[in-house]
Each structure stands twice: as structure tokens, then as C-alpha cells.
Amino acid sequence: MTELALRGCAILVVEDEYLLAEELSAALIAESGEVVGPAATLQQGTAMLRDTSRLNGAILDVNLRGEQVFQLADMLVERGVPFMFTTGYDASIIPDRFAHVARYEKPLCVSQIVKRMAQLSHESQV
């Protein structure tokens, strides 16, 4: 992991499981990223997205207390914010329109996600 890979990057974390959200947030901060959230629900996530003008990436848990996160994903696409999915379900649950979106199955390998997030956020900034 490159030192300071996420410096200055604002990353939205949407994850309803507190312990996982904490872990993910901690890892992003460790790479000098700025965490937006974490959000435990779709509603919270949407609100945060609306309230945040600068956003360089997002990590979305597919299932949020029974709600699917795809509505939020569509909004990110619209804003051109790169994002990735994490899920405890089979990847097959993800709609075809997000076929190109990176997805990570739980239990998460946090370092991989952070590395991939770094790539995505830099690409979007270029």
C-alpha cells in the first residue's frame, strides 16, 4: 500500500453493520482518507451524499437493513463518483447495469478494498 494513497480523498462508507463500518472507516483513515459517514441506512446514505459536495468515492453495502442500495448507486453514477459494492449475498443479486462495478464479498479483505478505492478515486480525479 502506497503511503498516503488516499490523501485528500473523501470516501462515503455505507454499511449497516457497525463493527464492519468501523473497521472499514479505520482502514480508510489509516490511508489518509476522509470518511463520509459511515451510513447505516439507505436514507442516511442518500442524505449524506446530498450534503456532501466533494466526494471521491463510495463503498456501498448492497443490503441495508433489508433495503437495497442500488438507488444510491444510481445517484453516484449520475454524479460520476466511482464506487464499489460489498455484499454478503451472491453477486447475482446485483443488477446488470452495475455489471462493471467492482464488488467484494464479505468477509471483506479491507486492504484490497482500500487499494482499489485509491485507484478509483485517482482515476476519477484525473
Next chain:
Amino acid sequence: MSCEESPCGEVITQDTVLLMKQPERAFPALLQAQPSIAEGLLAPFRIDGRPVGTVWAIMHGQGGRFEAEDVRLLESLAQFAGIARRVELTLEIAETGKLESETRLQALARASSDVFYIMSADMSELRQLSGGDFILDTTSPKVAWLKDYIPPEDHARTAAAIAEAIRTKGDFELEHQVYQADGKIGWALSRAVPIRGSDGEIVEWFGTASDVTEERRAKIMLRESRERQAFLLRLSDTLRSEPSANAIANRALQMLFEEMQLDRCYIGVYHLSEDIGSFPHQVHHDHLSPLPDHVRLSDFPKALRVAFDRTLVIDDVEKMESLSATDKAGFSALGISALIAATLRKGVNHPLWAIVAVSTRARVWAQGEVSLVQEVAERTWAAVERARAEAVLRDSEERQAFQLQLGDALASLVDPADIQSEAARRLATQLGASWCYFNEFDDGGTRAIVRAEFQRDGLPSMVGVHDLSDEPNFLDLMCSGAVLDIPNLICAEQFSVQARSTYASLGMRAALGVPLLRNGRLAAVLLVADTRVRHWTQGDSELLRGVAERTWAAIQRARAEAALGESEDRQRALIEGVPQFVWRACDVGQWTWASPQWTRFTGQAETDSYGWGWLEPLHPDDRARAREAWAHAVERKILETDYRIHDQQGVYRWFQTRATPIRDGSGTIIEWLGTSTDVDDLRSLQERQRILVAELQHRTRNLLGVTRSIADKTMRQSATMEDFQRDFGARLDALARVQGLLSRVVDQYRVTFDELLRAELAAHGVADEDEGRVILRGADGIPLRSSMVQMLALVLHELATNAVKYGALKDRNGRLDICWRTLQADGRPGRLEIIWQEHGVMMPPDGAAATRTGQGRDLIERALPYQLDAETHYEFGPDGIRCQLIVPISGALHD
């Protein structure tokens, strides 16, 4: 008309019988006849061998034809006509003579052509007799004239007539028998007149006699002929009323026997090829024995020869030169001395049948007697033949009537065994047989099954299976379609010795069977059997054939109907018993029939489902798909689709529908047969299973994530590996307990708060209400959502762990009070309030406690609000912590 121009003249001229067809062409005079003459038959009659007149027979109208028999009759009539004419002439002469003759001279003159004689006054002496050609002359007086001239049987009569003449002094007249000059006995009409002297006394008698032998015979013949005709008429009348051929033959013999005063009378039948003459009918005097059943024709060679072309007449067997010694011995053995055998022939050399009149002593048969026997033979034959023909006709009609009745009787029966029994009973009764049954053959063609039968009381049953593989003769005969005709089983070559003995032991003596072949295979044999030897008739076997065909057809019909009925019953039971809806549709989707299940489920009347009516109970969203499926059904050769159908309460359930086409012989689709199966439960289960599998994955993966996160945190907080091992192990156990509780969650069951709390306390070695140190207050059975159980369990675990390590459960001074309740507020989801209050705890200086409770506090103050939208308060009281948790237990959080 002149003789030459008439047919009569021609017949007399030619002295022959004349048959005229359309006679007016040859004899125009006959044109006047009304009605017109179709045929005329003329025969001459003769006197003294010379034709003197004709007898006519005329057939009027177009259809009539004379036959040879008519010629014979007419000739016979002509004979009588000749005799009658002769008698008439003689009588005329006699009467005329009597009127004129009063004087000797006149008498002499009249009698000179005949006999004249002179007798003494008392007629004791014949003085002179001139006999002409008739009788011998007497030239010198003779006293013994009576015995010389007159046969003894007429002596008394003659003497009486003489005595009468002398007493009355009147004329003598007598017709009597007389010895002719040639030694034969003739008849004379003798008349004498007395010649008186001057004193008026009779001097002598002068007489004449004429030969009246011919007249006398003619009279006798006439009388006999009249008697014969009368007899024959009586015979015909009598025979007509006899019921059968046998009765006719017997009656004719009896009448002839009495009429001719015979010793014996019989009918002989010629069987030339077998050299047998049989005697089926005979009558005889009581003191005689019957003739044997039959004789060998070759024992009567000469007699048979005669019988070939004419009537055999034997006056005396012993004296008949034309008979051979063999013939004589043969007749002698039968006790026959004289006979007339009138034979009926069919063509030349083919004698059929004879009526034979027999005398046990020599007897001179008169011509009339011969004729009589011939006449009787002919009439009897005709009557017998007619009776036989009528019997055949009657049999045939009876058979037809029987068959019709049988057909009616069988038509009302439905059980094949009943049909067999009834047909067997009727047939056996009709034929007077002892058994009647069907042998039904299996495919192998050698095993016969008797399912039902008729047998007379007490006779053994034939029902069962009979292996006939050792009876090839019988089977071959039946397979050829021929009739099995066994008059006597003892000599039946159709069966093996073994089989014959078996049948004999059952009491069978005669059998008749007809086979039924189907597609060249022996299907069955209808058999009748009798306990006595029996000659089956053609009618019997014809009847059997008819009954066999008719009955077999009825049996097959009944079996087919029964099979069809069973099949239909089974099919109906199946269709109405299955849970599926079964229906038929024509023309791609238009229903024509629906099973009762459809109406029971949907409440739609069956008829309302016809056509496209069945779409109505379908979910509106599914109707288009249902039509679409039908649109492709023909090309796909099957219909497969799922749609929802509402029940009577309007609740929709999913049904899987399948239909396949029914095709006719040419492959054209006639209709579709379909089923709709309720798959709603299946679909629910599948959906539930899909969700469960996904949920399991989700939980498992989340759990692993959580576990790793806990491990990381525990690691950071642990000073040593031992600390880590202990704390991590305990936390892992808590997680495991939660999984254990959650795994029991099915359907309506939920993990309840008290359950979760007690499990956690128990894991820390704290029993319920432990010596008053732990007080639990709250309702049992408050359900928790699955999604909150894990986090709540972790929180309780941390609280309990801290209590054991540092707080209320550390030593005996501490006290733990846990109370919980549900909070209901209008417009908000239900919530669970939990208050964890510790007492009697020595609190460390400020700050130290906070450090010790890091993990627990973090979960309570951050994780619970984050993850479960809980409100939490955590505070350090003077003698222990106080923790208040308010957690939504229903509403937005998913289960």
C-alpha cells in the same frame, strides 16, 4: 262331327293315347270351347280288345300341364270304361231276351249260340247238354251232373234254386260257378223253363246257359276297383292327418295290412352301397316276430333284380322258378311264402324304398291287390316326403323362432357368465341334451376353459380348465371349422382312448360341437352332449352353429362393455380423484369440458368455463400470458404455462398448466387434454428457500466480518495472549449462543428478550434470582427481531462480563437489578426498554472505570444507536453502573 276329323276318331284309329297342346290348331272345331283348352289328353277304351270309344281329360287355362302320372290314371280309367260298356251291353241283351222268350223254340233260337240243356222234371237227371265252347257236352242222361259241372261251394245254392223252381213250377234262374271245358272255373247264367204235358204237369225242363265269366269278373273288378279307390281315398285322408313321416309310414302299413288281411307288412329301404336292406317300419300279426333290423341284399339276388325295374310279385316262394335257392332260403328265413314288393325308384337301377305285403303261406295275388300295393306305396311315399319337407320347414322355423327368443333373452343380460349359462340352458332344453357348454380356448389353442354350463340334475359339471394338447384330432377338426358329430363316443375317432374313457366315466355317450374361429384362430367350441347314443341331425348342428355365433357375439359384447365400463369407471375415479383440474379443449384453448374440481375451486360453473370462459377466474395480469401460451401450443405440440387462479374467496393461487393434443388416425389434432396443478405452495417454498439461502449467506458472511472485527478489537485491548484468548473465547461463545438461538427461529417463533438474557447470564455462571443478588423484572416472551438479536447479545455479553470482572457479580456484596418493559407510544414503533442497574460495587476513581468498560460502552453508546436506532444511556452511579437501553422492536428494521 265325323270320326276322322275329331281327336276322338284319331285316337280310336290309332288305338293310342293322344296328348294335344293347343288342340284347336289341329281340330278347329275345338275353338268353340269355353274356357279355352290348354291341353287335352285322350285315351281309348276297348271291348274285346277293340277300341270303341275315348276318355277325355281337359286342362283349361294357361299354366296347366299333364304329366306321365296323368296318362297312367287316364288309361286306368279307360279300362274301367271298357268293362262298364261291356256289362251294359250284356244286360241289355239279357233283358230283351227275357221279354221276348216265352216259347221253347224262341228260347232255343235265342240260346243256340250258348249252352242248352234238358233236365228231368225234378231236375235230378240231366238228359242232355250242349256246351258249345264253354263247357263239356252231356249226350246221355246223367244223375251226377251237379258235381261234374258245378264246384262244390255252389252246390247248396243250386239245390235251393232248383227246389224253389219245382215248388213254384216257375222259371229257374241262377248265376253260378261252373267247370269250364278247359278245366278252369267260370261263371254261367243259367235259365230253365218247365215244359208241361197236356195235364199241365211238368214233363221236363229246358234250359240255356250263357258264359258270364267275363261280366262276372268285370263286376268283381269294378267292385274291387271301387273298394280300392275308396280305400285309397281313405288312406290319403288318414295319412294327411298324421303328424310325422314316421306316423304316416306306420299308419299306411297298418291300413294296408288290414285291408289285404296280410300276415305282415313292412317298408324296406335299399342301401345298395352297403348291401343292406333295412326295415324301419313294420306291422305284423301278434304271433309273428318282428323282422330283424336289416338283411343283406345279396341274399336276395333274383328278387332284387326284379325290384330294380318292376313290382315283385311272388305267389309261392317255393314254387317260383325264377327265384334262386339263395332267394328262397332268404325268404324262408324271414318266414315269407308270398309277397308283393312295390318299389319306388329314382332313375334306373336305383331302388329307394318298397312297401312289401307278405303272406306266411302261399297266396295267389289278384291283379287288383298288386295295384293296391303299388298305389299305397306311391301315396305313402308322397305323403312321407311331404311330411319330411314340412318337418324340415317346421324345424327351420322353430330354429329361427328359438334363435330370436334366445337373442332377446341374451340382450338383457350383462354378465358374460350369465349369457353362457342362459344360452346353454335354452339350447340343451331345445335339443333335449344333457350338457351344453362353451370350451373357450386360450392363445395357445390347446387349453379349453369352461366358465359356465348347463347340465341336467345330478350330472357332473364340466366347468374348469381342460388340457386338450393330447387331442390333436379333435383340435385339427375344430380348426378346420367342421362340425364335431359323435353319435357314439365309444367309437369316436376324434378323441384319444384316454379322452373317450374320461367322457364315458362322466356318463357321456354322444356329443355335437361346432367351432368358432376368429382370425383363423380357434376361439371356442360350443358343445352339447347326451347320456345316450344319439344320431344328431342336420338341423341340430345348424341350430348349434346359429346359437354359437349369436351367443359368442353376445358374450364378446358383454365383455367389451364390462371392460369399457371398468375403464370408464377407473378413468372417472382417476380424473375426479386427482387434485389437479382436468379439462378438455378444442380449437386451441376453447374448453369443452372441465372436471368437477374446477368448479369446486373457482366457483365457476362448468358450462361457464366453456370456450374462453375459463379465463375469467385467472389473475388479470396472467390472462394475456395464458392466451399467448395457447397461441404457440400447436407448433410446440404442448401447452405449458403458469398462471394464478382465484378460489371461491377470491384468493389467487399459482397453477401450473399443461396440455397435450389428442390426434386422430391421420394425425390431425382433435382436441387437447389438459391439467392445471396447484403449485402455489411449491412456489412459496421455492421462494422462501431462495431467500433463506441468500439470508444464510448474508448472515454467515456478516458474522465472519463481525468475528474478525471483534478479534481485532480484542487483540488491541489485550495485554497478553492469555487475555486475548480468554476475552475472545468468551465473545465468540456469546456469538455462538446467539446463532444457537437464532437457528431455532422458524415461522412464527422469535427469540424473546428474557430468553436471550437468561442464556447470557447462565453463560456467566449466574443462575436466575441467584441468592437475591440478581433480580430480573420484566415480561417473558417479548419477541426480538432476528436482526437485532446478535448485537443485543453482544451488548449483554459485555455488560455481564464487566459485572463479573469488576461489578455487581464480582463478589457477594454486589447486586444486579435488570428490569425491562415494552413502551408503546402513539405513532411510534413499539420499543423495548431495558435498565441494567448494579448496586454495592466499590467504584474506582473517576476515569479508571471508563477505561475498563471500553468495549462494552462502545457497543452501547455507538453500535446500538448506529445499528438498531437505539437510545442508550450509560452512567457510573456511586455503587455501580446504570445502563438504560431503549430499542425499537418493531417497525422499520427488517427482520
